[in-house]
Amino acid sequence: MADRPSPGRIVRAPENFIDADLQQQINQHGLDDTRRGFLRKSFVAASAALAAGSSWAQAAVPADGDPAILNLPLHSRTLGQPVASRPYGQPSKFETQLQRRESPGLTRVSAASVSFAPLQGLFGMITPSGLHFERHHQGWHDIDPAGHRLMINGLVRNARVYTMDDLMRLPSVSRIHFIECGANTAMEWSNSAVPTVQYTHGMLSCSEFTGVPLSVLLDDCGFDRKNGKFVLAEGADGSGMTRTIAMDRALDDVIVAYGMNGEMLRPENGYPLRLVVPGIQGVSWVKWLRRIEVGDRPWNTKDETLHYVDLMPDGTHRQYTSIQECKSVITTPSGGQRMVGRGFYNISGLAWSGRGKVKRVDVSVDGGRNWRTARLETPVLTKALTRFNIDWTWDGNPALLQSRAIDDTGYVQPTGRELRAARGTRSIYHNNGIQTWQVATSGEVSNVQV
Amino acid sequence: MADRPSPGRIVRAPENFIDADLQQQINQHGLDDTRRGFLRKSFVAASAALAAGSSWAQAAVPADGDPAILNLPLHSRTLGQPVASRPYGQPSKFETQLQRRESPGLTRVSAASVSFAPLQGLFGMITPSGLHFERHHQGWHDIDPAGHRLMINGLVRNARVYTMDDLMRLPSVSRIHFIECGANTAMEWSNSAVPTVQYTHGMLSCSEFTGVPLSVLLDDCGFDRKNGKFVLAEGADGSGMTRTIAMDRALDDVIVAYGMNGEMLRPENGYPLRLVVPGIQGVSWVKWLRRIEVGDRPWNTKDETLHYVDLMPDGTHRQYTSIQECKSVITTPSGGQRMVGRGFYNISGLAWSGRGKVKRVDVSVDGGRNWRTARLETPVLTKALTRFNIDWTWDGNPALLQSRAIDDTGYVQPTGRELRAARGTRSIYHNNGIQTWQVATSGEVSNVQV
Numbered sequence: 001m002a003d004r005p006s007p008g009r010i011v012r013a014p015e016n017f018i019d020a021d022l023q024q025q026i027n028q029h030g031l032d033d034t035r036r037g038f039l040r041k042s043f044v045a046a047s048a049a050l051a052a053g054s055s056w057a058q059a060a061v062p063a064d065g066d067p068a069i070l071n072l073p074l075h076s077r078t079l080g081q082p083v084a085s086r087p088y089g090q091p092s093k094f095e096t097q098l099q100r101r102e103s104p105g106l107t108r109v110s111a112a113s114v115s116f117a118p119l120q121g122l123f124g125m126i127t128p129s130g131l132h133f134e135r136h137h138q139g140w141h142d143i144d145p146a147g148h149r150l151m152i153n154g155l156v157r158n159a160r161v162y163t164m165d166d167l168m169r170l171p172s173v174s175r176i177h178f179i180e181c182g183a184n185t186a187m188e189w190s191n192s193a194v195p196t197v198q199y200t201h202g203m204l205s206c207s208e209f210t211g212v213p214l215s216v217l218l219d220d221c222g223f224d225r226k227n228g229k230f231v232l233a234e235g236a237d238g239s240g241m242t243r244t245i246a247m248d249r250a251l252d253d254v255i256v257a258y259g260m261n262g263e264m265l266r267p268e269n270g271y272p273l274r275l276v277v278p279g280i281q282g283v284s285w286v287k288w289l290r291r292i293e294v295g296d297r298p299w300n301t302k303d304e305t306l307h308y309v310d311l312m313p314d315g316t317h318r319q320y321t322s323i324q325e326c327k328s329v330i331t332t333p334s335g336g337q338r339m340v341g342r343g344f345y346n347i348s349g350l351a352w353s354g355r356g357k358v359k360r361v362d363v364s365v366d367g368g369r370n371w372r373t374a375r376l377e378t379p380v381l382t383k384a385l386t387r388f389n390i391d392w393t394w395d396g397n398p399a400l401l402q403s404r405a406i407d408d409t410g411y412v413q414p415t416g417r418e419l420r421a422a423r424g425t426r427s428i429y430h431n432n433g434i435q436t437w438q439v440a441t442s443g444e445v446s447n448v449q450v
Numbered sequence: 451m452a453d454r455p456s457p458g459r460i461v462r463a464p465e466n467f468i469d470a471d472l473q474q475q476i477n478q479h480g481l482d483d484t485r486r487g488f489l490r491k492s493f494v495a496a497s498a499a500l501a502a503g504s505s506w507a508q509a510a511v512p513a514d515g516d517p518a519i520l521n522l523p524l525h526s527r528t529l530g531q532p533v534a535s536r537p538y539g540q541p542s543k544f545e546t547q548l549q550r551r552e553s554p555g556l557t558r559v560s561a562a563s564v565s566f567a568p569l570q571g572l573f574g575m576i577t578p579s580g581l582h583f584e585r586h587h588q589g590w591h592d593i594d595p596a597g598h599r600l601m602i603n604g605l606v607r608n609a610r611v612y613t614m615d616d617l618m619r620l621p622s623v624s625r626i627h628f629i630e631c632g633a634n635t636a637m638e639w640s641n642s643a644v645p646t647v648q649y650t651h652g653m654l655s656c657s658e659f660t661g662v663p664l665s666v667l668l669d670d671c672g673f674d675r676k677n678g679k680f681v682l683a684e685g686a687d688g689s690g691m692t693r694t695i696a697m698d699r700a701l702d703d704v705i706v707a708y709g710m711n712g713e714m715l716r717p718e719n720g721y722p723l724r725l726v727v728p729g730i731q732g733v734s735w736v737k738w739l740r741r742i743e744v745g746d747r748p749w750n751t752k753d754e755t756l757h758y759v760d761l762m763p764d765g766t767h768r769q770y771t772s773i774q775e776c777k778s779v780i781t782t783p784s785g786g787q788r789m790v791g792r793g794f795y796n797i798s799g800l801a802w803s804g805r806g807k808v809k810r811v812d813v814s815v816d817g818g819r820n821w822r823t824a825r826l827e828t829p830v831l832t833k834a835l836t837r838f839n840i841d842w843t844w845d846g847n848p849a850l851l852q853s854r855a856i857d858d859t860g861y862v863q864p865t866g867r868e869l870r871a872a873r874g875t876r877s878i879y880h881n882n883g884i885q886t887w888q889v890a891t892s893g894e895v896s897n898v899q900v
Contacts, residue, residue, distance in 0.1 A: 073593075073597070073686070074591075075591035075593050075686060075687060075688070075738070076686050076687065076688055076690075077688055078688060079559075079561050079588060079589050079688060080561055080586065080588055080589025080590045080591045080687060080688065081561070081589050081590045081591070081718075082552075082559070082560030082561045082563065082586075082589060083550075083552050083560055083561075083563045083564060083565040083584040083585075083586055083590075083718075084549075084550055084551060084552040084560070084565035084584065085560075085590075086580075086718070087549035087550055087551070087565075088540075088541065088546075088549050088550075088580040088581065089550075089579060089580040089581070089582065089716050089717075089718055089719075090538075090580070090716070091538065091713060091714065091716060092592050092595075092714060092716070092717050092721045092722070093592055094592070094594060094595055094596075094722075095713070095714050096538075098713065098714075099534075099537035099538055100533075100534055100537055100538075100539075101534060101537070102532075102533050102534040109529075109532070110532030110533055110534070110535075111529050111530055111531070111532045111533075113532065113533045114533060115533040115534035115537075121713070122712045122713060123622070123624060123658075123660035123708075123709035123712055123713070124624035124658040124659075124660045124709060124711075124712055125624065125658065125712075126576060126658045126711050126712045127712050128579065128711055128712045128713040129539060129578065130536075130538040130539040130540070131538065131539070131712070131713065132539065134533040134534070135533075136530065136532075136533055138529060138530055139529050139530025139531050139532060140530045140531050140533075140535075141524075141525035141530045141531070142542050142543055142544070143523075143525055144544060145542075145544055146544075147523070168796075169793075169794060169795055169796060170794070170796060171796055171839065171841060172573070172796050172798060172839050173827060173839070174573060174574035174575065174827040174837050175827070175828070176829075208573075208574040208575065208576045209574075210573035210574045236523070236525060236526050237525060237526065237530060238525070238526055238527055238528060238529060238530065240526075258573075259573035259574060261574075261576050261578055261711070262572045262573055262574055262575075262576045262577050262578045262581070263541060263545070263548065263571070263572060263573070263578045263581065264541065264542060264545050264548075265542075266539045266540070266541060266542070267539075267542050268533075268536070268539055271542045272542070272544075288525070343619075344619060344620070345619055346618075346619060346620060346621055346622050348622060377623060377624040377625070378625070379626075379829045379831060381829060387624050389621065389622050389623070391621060
């Protein structure tokens with residue numbers, strides 16, 4: 001994989017699935033090599049030699065070794081690393097190029113910026129926590145959970161302050177949900193050609209979250225059921241991030257979460273406590289959560305008025321448009337990757353909807369003239385990423401790859417043209433248009449707007 | 451959390467959920483502190499001070515600072531770390547005690563041993579890849595995927611050798627499954643009191659796996675549908691691990707996997723390729739997979755005859771008993787943890803079945819006399835871990851905590867007594883008996899056999 005460009009995986013394209021060089025080695029091996037006599041009937045050693053592949057020639061030769069063993073790669077004839085040699089495991093050294101990346105110059109300081117998840121190299125629906133995208137407004141901290149507190153106040157009978165240990169005694173739920181920044185795919189409003197899916201769609205991740213339903217805490221504090229129509233969530237970092245959430249939603253599926261993908265939240269994702277607001281843009285998933293206030297009207301905070309509003313063609317702003325509408329993107333092949341030959345490929349991508357489940361994903365290889373329905377990996381969960389896959393035999397001609405998601409409300413992901421007709425081109429947030437990847441005859445894949 | 455014993459989380463137990471010290475600080479603050487005038491109506495700063503908790507007194511005091519700001523913890527008034535400061539993220543520095551651990555002396559060398567997953571500190575059903583249990587037979591290697599090959603031979607029309615790139619072009623599936631070592635919970639066959647759930651049940655993990663269905667590869671090679679009744683899977687490490695799998699199963703849900711929890715497999719878990727054999731004991735999930743052979747009878751390899759067989763009371767061995775039967779365990783409260791006061795607790799645990807879905811989990815706090823049905827976190831998936839939770843108000847008296855899982859075949863997890871009556875006490879493998887945790891009046895939780 002050393003020849004793979006970064007970022008992203010590419011795919012090699014032999015005419016069939018047999019490696020020609022190796023096949024030649026098999027043939028030679030069978031014809032003229034006296035070592036053949038040493039091989040067991042079961043082909044164990046022979047297959048090991050095959051498995052050595054390109055490291056065949058690199059194997060060290062012991063002075064008095066069994067000749068049949070000489071062809072084994074080092075990892076097949078030496079003792080490996082012990083268990084627990086890494087009490088907390090890490091990816092392979094061959095995968096270090098797969099990392100989250102900042103887009104240089106996107107913001108003035110990197111403490112108030114974005115790092116994008118490398119979607120082009122990810123599988124399934126779960127995002128590895130180490131590659132979860134980041135959006136900080138004042139940088140991240142590693143907060144000592146022993147000192148962290150959550151206060152619930154405002155229109156409640158009993159304002160309370162919870163320690164982390166208090167929260168972890170309470171009824172717990174675990175649910176898989178996506179999180180997407182409202183500004184994901186922002187550059188596609190203009191005609192800028194962002195090169196890779198990491199930068200076009202990488203403010204997107206999906207994890208299993210564990211925590212206490214917010215409804216349990218609001219009940220515990222005796223919130224005002226008559227006048228308490230909204231809650232305000234507030235973070236403990238320097239940005240003092242504050243977001244309004246309607247009470248109906250707060251009582252529905254919102255979680256005060258401490259767990260992510262089986263372990264405690266990562267510091268970059270709000271350790272030790274963040275809000276999980278399924279289906280809603282990431283800014284409302286307040287990190288380093290320290291306070292929930294119950295009130296009778298929206299707060300109209302800075303990040304609800306100056307930011308995270310949609311500038312419409314008529315000059316007005318849409319406010320509190322927080323639901324991430326149905327959307328999808330092909331992650332492989334995608335921009336920056338290179339297909340090096342015609343033949344069979346697996347087209348793979350992600351689909352999601354802030355309103356529920358993905359019902360169907362269609363894929364086009366001709367810019368939207370013809371569509372085929374992709375396979376959805378199961379389980380398909382509400383407000384979670386859904387992985388789709390579809391077969392494609394590339395004939396070597398130019399192609400335009402697109403995916404179109406439909407959710408269980410019947411909403412169909414719009415084309416970029418449809419989206420701009422309704423919303424103009426001066427928006428930053430909430431771009432859920434169909435993405436197009438152009439495949440050139442050279443196999444190069446690039447971002448185009450059609 | 452500094453006072454938490456390792457391994458495992460414990461829970462503090464105030465009489466209610468208000469921290470008494472902090473409540474006193476709130477009261478004082480409200481009564482006699484002139485800084486109150488600086489506080490905004492929205493209580494932003496006040497709540498920040500509360501959030502400071504125990505670090506209140508530690509905050510550095512700027513020479514000419516705003517007095518209201520002085521009470522803020524450092525993380526609320528300083529710039530944090532930039533995005534992508536860790537291109538691949540890590541857990542908090544406060545979570546370093548949560549690690550996989552070897553049981554010293556369990557085997558002669560640590561390269562052929564086990565590290566156990568810290569179930570007592572995990573949430574939900576997904577196991578973080580960094581804490582996935584390990585069972586190596588000759589140590590782990592970080593194999594270069596560019597040189598790795600998979601051969602399929604034996605009773606096939608066209609033996610083939612696949613590169614990793616070949617495999618990643620083929621149709622792909624993603625599925626969540628548990629993996630459990632056949633020797634998990636082995637020490638419970640005797641009356642040894644293994645102290646924690648990490649060591650009693652920690653050879654258990656659950657991940658989302660991505661790869662090519664084995665059926666696709668067998669089809670591609672034109673396997674002999676008449677005589678090809680079994681496949682042999684072979685690993686590339688020094689142990690030459692080989693396991694027989696019946697063809698019906700191989701064609702059903704077995705995956706040749708390269709992905710785990712969204713990224714490439716970890717080296718300790720078989721990078722770049724392993725077999726996923728849902729519902730079957732871990733040894734058959736051959737790591738560093740280099741070969742699949744199609745044959746007409748089981749191979750009876752070393753690890754199918756000397757190991758991974760069940761010694762029955764009559765002196766015979768059961769062979770190829772590979773399905774991991776329905777089982778469950780309470781992970782919190784569990785052995786080694788300490789409950790420090792009566793009151794409300796969330797009992798949480800895991801249930802699974804190698805035959806399908808978990809239908810129900812019952813929990814007893816009196817050693818099996820009375821049972822209540824727990825909540826199952828969704829989705830409940832076939833051959834995957836299922837997280838259960840149930841409320842419990844501890845009255846401070848001794849208690850015996852048990853969980854009992856029932857799968858969708860109707861099979862009920864047996865008591866240890868029932869299991870030993872059928873299987874004797876000389877087994878190593880396949881112990882799926884009900885686990886009992888004893889709670890003492892002191893709050894200490896320990897492993898007992900009843």
